[in-house]
Amino acid sequence: MTTFIFDVLKDLQNSNINLSNLTFVLPSKRAGLFLKHQIHKVSNQTIFSPQIISIEEFVETLSQLKTVSNTELLFEFYSSYNQITNKEHLDSFESFSKWAQILIQDFNEIDRYLIPQKKVFNYLSDIQELNHWSLEKDKTDFVKNYLSFWSKLYNYYTCFTEQLLNKGIGYQGLIYREAVKNLEPYIQSNTSKQHVFLGFNALNTAEETIIQELLQNDLAKIYWDIDIVFMNNPKHDAALFTRQHKTSWKYFKKNPFNWITNNYLKEKNISIYGVPKSIGQSKYIGTLLSDLSKQNQSLQNTAVVLGDENLLIPVLNSLPESIEALNITMGFPLKSIPLASLFETLFNLHKKSSKSFYYKDIINIISHQFIRPLLYFQDIDYASKIIETIEANNIIYLTPNRLKQIAIKTESIIDILFTNWEISVDTVLKNCSQLILTIKNNLTENKASNQLSLEYLFRFNELFNELSRLNSEYNHIKDIPTLFGVYKELLSTETLDFQGEPLQGLQIMGMLESRVLDFETVIISSVNEGILPSGKSNNSFIPFDVKLENKLPTYKEKDAVYTYHFYRLLQRAKNVYILYNTEVDVLTGGEKSRFITQLQLEKKHKINHKVIAPYVPLISLQLSIVNKTPELLNKIIEVAKKGFSPSSLTNYIRNPIDFYYQKILKIKQFNDAEETVAANTLGTVVHNTLEDLYKPFIGEFLTVEKIKSLKLKTSENVSYHFKNEYKEGDVTKGKNLIIFEIAKRYVSNFLDLEIQDLKAGNQIKIIAIEAENNVQIDIPELNFPVNLTGKVDRIDEYNGTTRIIDYKTGIVNQSSVEIINWEDITTDYNKYSKSFQVLTYALMMHQSKQIKLPAEAGIISFKNLSNGFLKFSKKDKAGAYAKKDSLITEDVLNKFNDQLKQLILEICSIDIPFTEKEI
Template identity: 75%
Template sequence: MTTFIFDVLKDLKNQSTNLSELTFVLPSKRAGLFLKHQLYKVNEQTAFAPSIISIEEFTEELSQLKTISNTELLFEFYDVYNVMTEDKEKDSFEIFSKWAQILLQDFNEIDRYLIPQQKIFTYLSAIQDLKHWSLEEPKTDFVKNYLLFWNQLYNYYLHFTKQLLNKKMGYQGLVYREAVENLEAYIQNNSKKQHIFLGFNALNTSEETIIQELLQNDLAKIYWDIDASFMNNGRHDAALFTRDYKFKWHYYKNNPFNWVTNNYSKEKSVSVYGIPKNIGQAKHIGFILDNLKKEKNNLNSTAVVLGDESLLMPILNSLPENIDALNITMGFPLKSIPLATLFEQLFHIHKKASHTFYFKDVVTIISHPFIRPLFYVNDIDYASKMIDTIHENNLIYISPERLKSLSNTNVKLIDFLFSNWNTIDSTLKNCSELILTIKNALDKNKASNLLSLEYLFRFNVLFNELSLLNSKYNHIKTIQTLHNVYKELLSSETLDFQGEPLQGLQIMGMLESRALDFETVIISSVNEGILPSGKSNNSFIPYDVKLENTLPTYKEKDAVYTYHFYRLLQRAKNIHILYNTEADVLTGGEKSRFITQLELEGIHKINHQIITPYVPIIENVLNTVSKSNDVIEKLIKLAEKGFSPSSLTNYIRNPIDFYNQKILGIQEYEDAEETVAANTLGTVVHNTLEDFYKPLIGSYLSVELVSKLKSHITETVINHFKKIYKEGDITKGKNLIIFEIAKRYVSNFLDLEIEDLKVGNTIKIVAIEANKTVLINIPELHFTVNLKGKVDRVDEYNGITRIIDYKTGNVQQNQVEIINWEDITTDFDSYSKSFQILSYAYMMQLSGDIELPVEAGIMSFKNLNSGFLKFAKKDKSGNGAKKEFLITQDTLDAFHEELKKLIIEICNPTIDFIEKEI
């Protein structure tokens, strides 16, 4: 396969042209690199390389202006806007930048297409005047200001371009317009210079004017790359522009048109793949490349062209391992680099002036992979210490001073992250100092941190540019505005890859493929809305005005995409086209019209496949852990220390949870409680009642005694919230409601006691929060087994001993009743509460603290109206169900048997811990 560039060089050589004396002008620098590489193929002897430049560089040379970035253009434009606008009508830079970006694009288009500026701006103003009831009087202030804006457009343009020209700089359109202005002088001063234009398609009016003038003065040749299949089809958009130039340019009345080729109709292998989602496309591209590598042994003259450039990283992660030479022509966006998330988070917390910061934001920042290592001092991880302190003390909003006290020697780092972000200068200084601090840390192990150091360098350049813009123009007044400018710069910056520019696989965007040819082409994301991009109206100029002034509309932009797409196919032999079959928000799902057009043309046979990802059938295998000698040893130690009722019910619920918590020691992650958790509420209520009733152990309760306790509810509840919830705030929001609920629970419980006493019941407190550890007799096990737990309350109610467990949740009577004893150790949902209260009764009986029979049950603070919910053994017989509420020796013997079975199962080395389906 010969390339378009080689054909051009060969044609020039056949005309005995001295290539060294030529100036080649191409659509992009990338094409220039390939042209330079092809020179040796046509030169028979050593020669000087010709001048090879892009069209942008050529117009800059003609205009003697320097093209500046969009961001700097905004700042320059705001200078002009400030001078021309009264203070009371001025927009802030932040608001200005939103509409000015669109206006700058319109200025650019008007200049590139050499439209008379005053004519179009006056026309636009008149249109708006008609739209807004020009004859209606009186006009509102809003309408007046709106019309004033449109009337000012021409003045904005004049003053803005004048200021740029005085500074010898400009945007692309202004550079093009000035290039046309200076063209005559350039021709006179370069009368012997020959220019070769190649690979162009959609020329703006400025480019057309420049090229035609040079052609008419015999100072240039132009080579088009268009196929007869497109050129001869008056409806084919791939040749929309080229047909126009061939028939309208005066030059072609007497000169040949170079070239119309016949490459597209040659035999090609065309495969079209419909694939769900972008990741599916990336994976399939990797599969195609792997097969190509096996067939051809190398991927020279193979290109992956990304219709959607966001696929770059997924594709890089999907490349086969056997690809040795690779070149990526597009850069990796800085906004996708991990360091970008750090500065985004910092801007997020500092945009609003505040003396404290939300704990999750603080944890996110100090846990960032670029920040956390900075908190390691003398092998101590102060970041973890800070995070633990925040969680343990429920620090929901944290001040920089508190963070400094927690961070030990890292005071300066805390300052960079959380202090002195109130001015633009201090903010930029903090960012630069932070970058320098990270760099110094990474320099200690430079060899393994090269990529991270490259990230830092690029962000350092970005913040230096921000500092320069701020000091030069002084338009950034708020952190929000700084953040917006930062994002604008970040979106246009990339981290360039290093690769083999002329060898192996090429990965590029659609525009980088201009004037380049490849034998094998893989094009991704060939969907409507991507290729072509479809309608967009990011302009102040209406569609009909664009048509009248020959400005490009979406039709011309679609034709540009059409040309690039078909030009890639012209000389290629193997073509793989991929599209997304799934609707992703606004794009995807609908294949591009280009695919339909390929099918309707009938020139090539198209192999169309719908690719579905391989989804293996994964059986839901329950996690199983066998009991090794180490596990058995830990179980023996646990048994000697004592099984608690909650740990045993945890085993009943799911043996794997028991294994994780009791054998491995893995506890659930405890975050800071922004809202008081249910277990915290329960602990506060338990502890408050403990304070009230512990001094009364051995005493009979009276109405007066319990009534006195009510006056201490608030202070006692507050005291326990401070101990448990620590520095969490209970003075507002949901926490205030929960605080009031805790008080109400205690008050309601005391009211229930008072009502009981008033009707003549006697209540004697026997024990409060009694800690018990008792030995269980299990002859089948050769080691000691203990049962331990804390009994909330034991009292005598009218002479009957009651064992009471407090629950702040909602418990019903049927949850403390059983029918079959064997269910108590197998059905967690139905019988876990029965198991717990029987465990407490069992422990109290073994320790000799109670005499049977007794009652055991639950006080549910959400169901206090039901009173004491007693454990009951139901014996169904006949038509009714008989309930036995008293716990006798027979009851505890039956419970002992089930408890023994459960503990034997837990300790049995032949029975694995098997996960339960929940």
Template identity: 70%
Template sequence: MATFIFDVLKDLQKKHVNLSSITFILPSKRAGLFLKHQLSQVVNETIFSPEILSVEEFVEELSELKTISNTELLFEFYNTYSSLTPKDQQESFESFSKWAQILIQDFNEIDRYLIPQKNIFNYLSAIQDLSHWSLEINKTDFIKNYLSFWNKIFTYYSHFTEQLLLKKTGYQGLIYREAVENLETYIQNNLNKDHVFLGFNALNTSEETIFQELLQSGMAKIYWDIDEIFMNNAIHDAGLFTRSHKNKWSYFKNNNFDWITNNYSKEKNISVYGIPKNIGQAKYIGSILKNLKQENLSLTNTALVLGDENLLIPVLNSLPSNINALNITMGFPLKSIPLASLFEHLFHLHKKPSQSFYYKDIILLVSHQFLRPLFYVNGIDYAAKLTETIESNNLIYVSVERLKEITEAKCNNIIDLLFLKWHETIDLALKNCSELILNIKSYLDENKNSNLLSLEYLYRFNELFNELTLLNSKYNHISDILTLHNIYKELLSTETLDFKGEPLQGLQIMGMLESRVLDFETVIISSVNEGILPAGKTNNSFIPFDVKVENKLPTYKEKDAVYTYHFYRLLQRAKNIFILYNTEADVLTGGEKSRFITQLEIEGIHKLSYHLITPKVPIINNSLNTIHKTPAVIESLKLIAEKGFSPSSLTNYIRNPIDFYYQKILNIREYDEAEETVAANTLGTVIHNTLEDFYSPFINTFLTVEAIKKMKLLIEKTVRSHFKEVYKEGDITKGKNLIIYEIAKRYVSNFLDLEISDIQKGNNIKILAVEADASAEIKIPELDFPVRIKGKIDRVDEYNGIIRIVDYKTGKVAQNEVEIVNWDEIASDYKKFSKSFQILTYAYMIHQSGSIKLPVEAGIISFKNLKSGFLKFAKKDKSGAYAKKDVLITDETLNLFSIQLKNLILEICNPTIPFTEKEI
């Protein structure tokens, strides 16, 4: 296919123009690269390459100024602001930066469009004066300061630009204004120089002035790329600027307007795809490219234009494997690189000065993929050691000294870089970041081949922190970590990691602006939605809309027209066009398809084929996880049976057999992280241990009121001691933990009060055992290996001559949870009967050991339901009524229970019954 650039070169050749002597000026550097490539296809002899410049490079050459970064402009502007604003009215650099960037952008627009600065700034000041209390006699200080700010804007502008010009630097608008100032001199010094402008559309006033002057002086030619469809339609935005140039430029009254083409009306295959969500679009782009490859269409002549550049990574992950060559013209945002999260964590950690650090922040840092290798010293993983120590000791806030103590001084250097001296000076904070990068680099250098991409990440971040260090040393405006963090984020949002590849080969992936002047046979355009293409009404400016219109500054209408031109220009010479839009409505960006698609429909020039794409969602049958019992599993079960099943492991099997498999066969335990708030099981352990301490001295002794009252005096000391033992170094002096600590003391106190009340009523309580280990062998003829059950019983006592087996529960338990009607359900319904199963297991073990005689009582004391006292196990008949002596556990009771117990163990050990997950 003949491209616009190729046609321009052929036209120049036909006019016998010496191509080597021309200075080509294009909208972008990338277009220049394609021009150089096309040049080799036009000329048949060896020639010197012409000078090829982007319009920014050309204007910079005219102005004799150098462009500086937006961040450095901000620092320079703060110099101006500080020198012109009284100290008592000055804002911090962080606060200043939030509005100054908008003002610099306004300065840029005013200069690019050659608006008389004083006039517009005075006009803005007058508007604010009229809008804000101009007739008020007694203005507040806030109002005075506000109006004073608007009065000073021209002074700020004048001082700011003077300082930049003295340093031979500038922002784009200032460079354009200076270029216009120097234009006459340039023309006089370069009368024999020929210029060719090609592919331009929307021009600011500075560009229009420069182009027209060079055209009128006979030093230039200009080639437009516009189709007659758009040019002849007075309301079509794709031709808005070109029509204006043709009608208003005096040059075209006597000279031809090159060119108006008729490519757009030629036959095209246009397919419009409505696809839900961005990821859906990315995946479908992969499908389109796969089909193009299979149809043997050249991907070298294919452009993938991403309307939303956030789609880059999803698209790269969705490309088919048969794409061998790829050229990406947009950079990968640094903020999306994994290394960015490391410095984000560090800045978050140091926002406030502190001597100790929150454990989750520490674990997050030492576990980071770029930092963890630095904690691996002499074969020891100190990152894992730090994490384990923090979690096992419930260290919520950890000092640097404690971190060094844990790592045994092996990681002192890296710990200092991460946690020390960040608040002494900003220079030290930046130095820490740079040294951290060097430490990571040293590790990556050892495995260079497998870490080339990571080294590239590191290099870009090293550049970023070098720039921050340079800016801070030059201007010294960064006063604290918060400001540094904001400037870092500002830099990070604009910096990219540029891809390296052969720009003229393979699939071309680009943003809409990178497509200027370029033509492709096949075009795929994504995110063609309102709010993206075009961007819609955005007004990030101090200049009101009507003032912009009055001064011929661009508004959202002109910006929409720019995107309209780029969109239609992509379609002009293309043959195969795929337009994708998101069908899912979004609160912020809307969700409707772009007006561009509707416009294509209304024009009726091309037939559009429409497709609504829905993701292929496979039907996944929710099957319960099943683990078959292999010989190895059976061997593990035999070892467990020989060692002894605990009541909790058996009830765990009843609840969900798959959990029993994970915990008992595979020995997988739940992850125990640091308890920031005291956990329920910790509270239960503290109470159990406290009561064990209190009652152990009274085994085989009747309790007395005096003895229990003495226990009450020891509650504070004993509970605190056990918290320290169980909760380690966790803090129980404030917050929720203090409340839980007080609850523990109250539970113990209330329980002892219940005991006192019982004794005062004339009941005799004799302690027989506390926290007693119990076990028993179960005879199961069907199994050829021994089976035991074992457990720890909280308390065994004698209450008015009846032996009681008591289980403490810190949670709430009701009477109906220790009652049973149907024995067949006790080993199958966890929710209803797990507590009954547990206390009956304790009774069975004690009876089998021969240490007590039946009948006995077994039950639960619930610390959240103490008013109900001892909740006794009870057997009801099938009608739900209590049978005679239903609370006593007799031989008959245990015989009936043992049948269920043996059946449960037989099921667990049966090789033909798999561990099957239960729906919970």
């Protein structure tokens, strides 16, 4: 395959032109590298390399101005804006940056296309005058300020550009305009210098003027790269600009138009693949490259062109191991580096001046991969210590001093992260630089394994140095939100560049990097509407009709640029793989690009079109099964000796695998800090409060006066237990205050229920409060002791009948403590767990001889207090008219004991594994 660059060099050689004396001007630096590599193929002798530059470098030379970053332009613009704007109407730098970026882009377009500035800006001002009722006598201040802004656009432009010119710097458009002004002196002083322009397509007015002047003065040659198929089709946008140049440039009326080629119609293998999602495309690119390698196809002349450059990392992670040589044109965005998330979290934390910080923000920072090692001192992980202290004490907001008290040996890093950020922007920047230096010192201890991380730090150090320079030179950044905005602006433009051999192996690039280059095999990703082409976007103050009148580019011209690049990639390629996203997406909508539809409708090539679905293996649900070994059985015996609690047994009924994790492996449920009081904390507070209130009356009959005296102590006791259980959590506001009041209401309502019972003539005697039990039950089939353990909330006598009461702060209905068949009590957790629990309490109390039968056992639900004591009942059948028996007798406990023994035998049997239930 011959490339466009080779054809140009060959033509120049055939014209007996000395290549060493030429200045090649190309659309990009990368194209220049490929051109330099091809020179030896056409030269028969050793020669000096010609000058090879990009169009931007050439124009900079002409203008004698230096290009500066968008961020620095913003600072310069704000300086000029300050000079010509009254202080009362002056926007802050943060507000200014939101509209100034768009205005700078418009300045750029106007200058690149050599539009008379005053004419355009006055026209825009006149439009706004008409739109906002300029003839109205009583304009509001808002309308006056709005119209004043539009009337000042030309003044903004004039002051801004004069300031830039005085400093010898400029944005691209200004550099182009100045280059055109300096063109005549350049031509006069370089009468023998020959320029070769190649590979250009869409040219702005300044570029057209420069190239045409050089052509007219016989100081240049220009080579276009367009196929005859596109040139002969007046509706094909791939040749939109080239047709305009051919017909409108005077030079081509007398000189040949080089070149219109005939490569597109040559035989090609074009495959179009619809692949779900962006990651799916990345994975399939890896599959395609793997297949090419297996077919012994060299990847030396293969390019992966990413329509969406965000796919770079997924594509790199999907490359087959067989690829040895690789060159990446694009840089890795700094905003995607882990260090970026650290500084974003820090800036967000300190945007508002505060003396204390939210615990989740603190945990995010101290858990970061670059920060955690800094909090490790003398074998103590202070990051873990901070997290554990937060969780144990329910600390929602922490001060830097509290952090220092917890992590006592790491005060310096705590200071950098959490103190002095409110003093000044300079201090913030010093903190960031100091943090980078501290991380660097830690990483250099193991430099070999931290090279990439050190490279990250180096780039971020450069970024913060640039921020410090801009702030010291212009002094526009007054607060952290503004600094954060500028930081994000800089971050979005900075990349971590890859190093590699640019002319070897597989090439991975963006669409614009493919200019002038030709490859035998091309893989193009993300060929969707909204990406290729990018579609309609109007990020400009200049209306569409004004752009049309002044021949400024609109979305149609921008789409034509993408059309040219897409089809130029196809011109000389033999194997083309086009991938698009089939799935509906927020931005692209899942619609394949018009380029694909156009290829299919042209019918100039045989196209293989497939929709690729990822292979999804059928994975049957595999429930966890843990077989019991002798070692595991020994652990079960230990638990049995210590005692099975009713909750652990019901946990086994619910799911045996949970019992295994919690009781055998001792895996505790993760407890985060309770930002809002948890249900179990509320339950504990209510239980403990009632325990404190009723313990003095053990062995006594209750009276209305006694209960009324308890009501006076309710608030104090609830407060005490909240402080004891919820630690440093705040219950004075928000949801927690509501939960605090609910706890008091629960206790107060319960006491009211007791008063009603007593006033109704019922006698209540307190037998025990929070009675602890640990009793051994006889299971002859087992050769080791089995104990039951548990704490009963309350035992009392109600009109002579013993009651075993369990408190529940959640909702419980009467049906939850009723059973029909004894066999069901150990099988259905949802229906019978409450019955199982109260019967276990009754069995323990009876065996320990703390109660006499018959008795009653049940639940008091604080969310269902109106129904009072919900008694366990045995029903003879289902239905509303079933006979119920609420008394717990020897017979009831014997039947329950039989089911309980069967359950414990199952737990302790080595032949029955712990099997997960499908919930």
